[in-house]
Amino acid sequence: MTVVDDRLNAIRGAAPRKPHNARTLAALAANPGCRRRTLMDAAGVDKASVADRLGYRMTVGQMSSIALARGKSFEAQVKAEGGNDLLRLLRQHIDLPTVQAHYHDLNPADDDDRISARLRRSRSALVEAARAPDPVGTMFDHPILQLTMNGVRVHIEPDLIAFKFGDRFHIVEIKSFPIVDGTADSGKVAAAAQQSAVYLLAMREMLQTAGLSADLVSHEVILVCPKDFSNQPVAELIDVRKQLASLRRHLARMESIDDLLPLLPASLTFDLLPDRDGQPTRNPEELAADLTRVAARYSPDCLQSCELAGVCRAEADGTVPVLGRVVREELGGIDSIAEVVELATGSRQPDNSQRQTARLLRAAYQMRQQALEPRR
Ligand code: SF4
Numbered sequence: 001m002t003v004v005d006d007r008l009n010a011i012r013g014a015a016p017r018k019p020h021n022a023r024t025l026a027a028l029a030a031n032p033g034c035r036r037r038t039l040m041d042a043a044g045v046d047k048a049s050v051a052d053r054l055g056y057r058m059t060v061g062q063m064s065s066i067a068l069a070r071g072k073s074f075e076a077q078v079k080a081e082g083g084n085d086l087l088r089l090l091r092q093h094i095d096l097p098t099v100q101a102h103y104h105d106l107n108p109a110d111d112d113d114r115i116s117a118r119l120r121r122s123r124s125a126l127v128e129a130a131r132a133p134d135p136v137g138t139m140f141d142h143p144i145l146q147l148t149m150n151g152v153r154v155h156i157e158p159d160l161i162a163f164k165f166g167d168r169f170h171i172v173e174i175k176s177f178p179i180v181d182g183t184a185d186s187g188k189v190a191a192a193a194q195q196s197a198v199y200l201l202a203m204r205e206m207l208q209t210a211g212l213s214a215d216l217v218s219h220e221v222i223l224v225c226p227k228d229f230s231n232q233p234v235a236e237l238i239d240v241r242k243q244l245a246s247l248r249r250h251l252a253r254m255e256s257i258d259d260l261l262p263l264l265p266a267s268l269t270f271d272l273l274p275d276r277d278g279q280p281t282r283n284p285e286e287l288a289a290d291l292t293r294v295a296a297r298y299s300p301d302c303l304q305s306c307e308l309a310g311v312c313r314a315e316a317d318g319t320v321p322v323l324g325r326v327v328r329e330e331l332g333g334i335d336s337i338a339e340v341v342e343l344a345t346g347s348r349q350p351d352n353s354q355r356q357t358a359r360l361l362r363a364a365y366q367m368r369q370q371a372l373e374p375r376r
Contacts, residue, residue, distance in 0.1 A: 013272065028149065051308050053282060104140045130212050145157075173221055320336065
């Protein structure tokens with residue numbers, strides 16, 4: 001265990017580590033300037049429990065138990081009998097002329113199957129398949145992948161199959177939202193594409209570490225969904241190059257944990273000090289004080305992607321960031337909404353850096369006033 005690991009463990013405290021998944025990685029990369037989330041996710045802190053202790057209960061990206069059960073049963077159906085249904089789809093819809101395929105089960109063998117052992121097995125199976133000249137299709141169910149984020153290696157356990165045909169891998173993402181008349185909910189497809197981009201990058205990183213080409217993993221992901229509210233699966237190809245480029249750009253902008261830790265007080269911790277029944281005993285005021293020691297970068301997008309959004313929104317109340325990223329960028333250099341109003345109405349004189357923005361604000365304010373004046 002490294003010094004950084006020790007420090008991150010102390011920041012997390014007694015709670016078990018909250019593992020990453022593709023959704024959390026995509027959300028983290030979408031707000032690369034937020035030190036608070038960067039630190040808490042690297043330490044595996046349960047952000048929902050911290051928010052709860054501070055009086056801001058919030059759930060993000062959680063499905064109802066019915067939707068979860070439906071998703072699991074649909075996935076099991078698609079993968080049943082060594083992926084028979086899936087192979088039929090690949091032949092019919094994706095035009096892969098698969099004759100036969102081997103099925104590699106990389107699911108945990110039992111409850112004691114450690115993630116590091118599964119990572120080794122997954123890596124060895126995928127690298128071996130990548131090197132094999134054999135053109136027969138091969139499916140890998142539930143491989144463990146690894147991705148480096150802000151200098152920390154994180155494991156991800158995708159709910160997916162990596163399918164190798166010829167010399168290329170395709171990622172197969174099974175989702176339970178329907179494709180109705182060839183169209184699916186655009187928000188859900190976008191989220192699936194973002195998650196797939198995380199898997200794609202992790203798989204490419206894994207193969208590159210073994211000295212293989214990243215191009216062995218196709219940027220075309222196979223999305224499998226139920227057709228028209230039935231249980232019949234249908235497959236579509238989605239190109240995730242755009243999502244991949246954006247993910248890479250955001251990852252490159254993220255601050256390294258090695259650089260961030262020395263800037264924080266040594267005593268900082270998000271330990272909730274659970275009692276024997278697992279109930280938190282940490283003083284909320286102390287916890288809030290530790291939270292404010294790590295800078296956040298709130299925007300309304302956080303409400304869809306981060307369990308701490310309620311805490312951070314309350315903290316940012318009255319400041320320009322609560323109005324959204326576009327407004328924040330347009331009003332760069334002005335922090336509070338009250339100051340914006342004063343500059344717009346002319347009750348405050350702008351400093352040199354604010355002059356141009358103040359001119360635009362005043363013009364916008366005058367136009368609004370004219371529009372609101374009653375017509376004669
Ligand atoms: S809610 Fe707070 S901690 Fe989470 S990403 Fe937004 S600003 Fe960062």
